[in-house]
Amino acid sequence: MQVTDLYVSAPGKAILHGEHAVVHGKVALAVSLNLRTYLRLKADTFGKVCINLPNIDTFLSWDLSQLKQLVTYGKRDEVQCLDAELVRRLREFIGVSNGSLDTCSMANLSFLYLYLSLFGSGELPSLTLTVWSELPTGAGLGSSAAYSVCLAAALLCASGAIPPPLKEWEHTARWCQEELELINSWAFQGEMIIHGNPSGVDNAVGTWGGMLRFLAGKIIPLSRVPLLRILLTNTKVPRSTKVLVAGVKDKINKFPSIMVPVLDSVDAISCTCEKVLSEMTCEPITGEHYNILEELIDINQHHLNVMGVGHPALDRLCQVTLAKGLHSKLTGAGGGGCGITLLRPGAFYCAFLNDYVKSNLF
Numbered sequence: 081m082q083v084t085d086l087y088v089s090a091p092g093k094a095i096l097h098g099e100h101a102v103v104h105g106k107v108a109l110a111v112s113l114n115l116r117t118y119l120r121l122k123a124d125t126f127g128k129v130c131i132n133l134p135n136i137d138t139f140l141s142w143d144l145s146q147l148k149q150l151v152t153y154g155k156r157d158e159v160q161c162l163d164a165e166l167v168r169r170l171r172e173f174i175g176v177s178n179g180s181l182d183t184c185s186m187a188n189l190s191f192l193y194l195y196l197s198l199f200g201s202g203e204l205p206s207l208t209l210t211v212w213s214e215l216p217t218g219a220g221l222g223s224s225a226a227y228s229v230c231l232a233a234a235l236l237c238a239s240g241a242i243p244p245p246l247k248e249w250e251h252t253a254r255w256c257q258e259e260l261e262l263i264n265s266w267a268f269q270g271e272m273i274i275h276g277n278p279s280g281v282d283n284a285v286g287t288w289g290g291m292l293r294f295l296a297g298k299i300i301p302l303s304r305v306p307l308l309r310i311l312l313t314n315t316k317v318p319r320s321t322k323v324l325v326a327g328v329k330d331k332i333n334k335f336p337s338i339m340v341p342v343l344d345s346v347d348a349i350s351c352t353c354e355k356v357l358s359e360m361t362c363e364p365i366t367g368e369h370y371n372i373l374e375e376l377i378d379i380n381q382h383h384l385n386v387m388g389v390g391h392p393a394l395d396r397l398c399q400v401t402l403a404k405g406l407h408s409k410l411t412g413a414g415g416g417g418c419g420i421t422l423l424r425p426g427a428f429y430c431a432f433l434n435d436y437v438k439s440n441l442f
């Protein structure tokens with residue numbers, strides 16, 4: 081089977097409010113970043129599938145004849161849950177245990193899962209896939225989702241399920257809503273392999289971009305939002321979303337009467353933030369709007385510490401920025417990774433920021 085060469089890309093994201101709580105059915109507000117993951121798919125004739133992942137030093141290839149033995153059915157259309165048997169066979173094939181957090185194994189597993197699910201036991205195409213990113217891997221900016229969205233979009237195009245992103249005579253093109261939903265649902269499968277129990281907010285931002293409200297799988301684009309200046313700081317402390325999400329679940333199971341109100345409070349923070357943002361688009365922006373946004377950031381950061389996903393490096397970010405009157409919280413899964421700091425309009429902060437924050441700025 082011959083496929084056509086193509087390029088796709090997907091953005092990373094920052095969660096303003098609602099990380100972790102969103103996994104348990106609460107509201108999250110998230111926005112796409114101008115840091116993207118890019119994928120190039122090239123057709124080959126060597127009877128192999130090759131994957132080049134320079135960000136994680138992974139360059140691998142598999143013979144199509146080996147891969148064919150792993151599937152026993154046709155293309156999968158049902159994309160609500162993972163095919164546990166295929167995951168088990170793939171784990172055995174690449175030699176990775178169920179509890180493994182190895183970056184490279186997770187990236188390979190999600191790629192092979194999507195490739196084999198989308199092409200099935202029919203004719204498997206020989207291709208080389210190269211994926212590279214401007215996003216830091218494993219730092220809370222949704223690199224796993226941007227990776228999964230790129231894989232899903234490229235492999236769906238290659239399998240003919242959706243049209244190619246650009247035709248020769250077009251300068252820009254858009255997939256229709258139905259096609260984007262298909263990309264999103266397959267990207268969610270990739271996230272399930274990497275995260276274990278994702279909410280779906282990251283792959284939704286990776287697929288649609290912009291700012292959105294996410295609640296239990298329901299995606300509402302927020303088109304009327306004020307321009308906010310947000311500083312991203314990477315503590316460079318490595319962590320795994322999968323481990324952090326599982327830790328929060330354990331805590332909820334252990335102390336339901338203590339943790340459920342915390343999740344409800346995060347939900348209320350997201351809703352209040354959404355309301356303030358909407359007010360800021362229809363009335364003159366005042367210092368009071370910023371005061372509320374800053375208080376919400378502080379309260380949420382405390383809640384995230386209660387959930388057990390803080391880190392001394394994130395505390396340091398909060399202290400250093402607060403000394404300059406700025407408010408910060410972690411973004412994404414926490415445990416290290418990145419934090420966001422809200423900047424007020426019209427001020428030049430950079431010169432005042434401590435070396436700790438300056439050296440970790442994007």
Ligand SMILES: Nc1ncnc2c1ncn2[C@@H]1O[C@H](COP(=O)(O)OP(=O)(O)O)[C@@H](O)[C@H]1O
Nearest residue numbers: 135183186187213218219220221222223224321
């Ligand atoms: N550019 C990339 N190339 C290959 N794999 C990637 C890339 N970006 C992310 N991944 C996969 O996503 C995992 C990180 O996901 P996660 O822990 O959720 O962090 P993040 O906050 O960046 O999404 C990596 O271990 C890797 O398997």
Ligand SMILES: C[C@@](O)(CCOP(=O)(O)O)CC(=O)O
Nearest residue numbers: 099100220222278279412413
């Ligand atoms: C913690 C969580 O809310 C966001 C995780 O984001 P990231 O993988 O750390 O970029 C998990 C999820 O929503 O699936």
Ligand SMILES: [Mg+2]
Nearest residue numbers: 222224225321
């Ligand atoms: Mg992730």
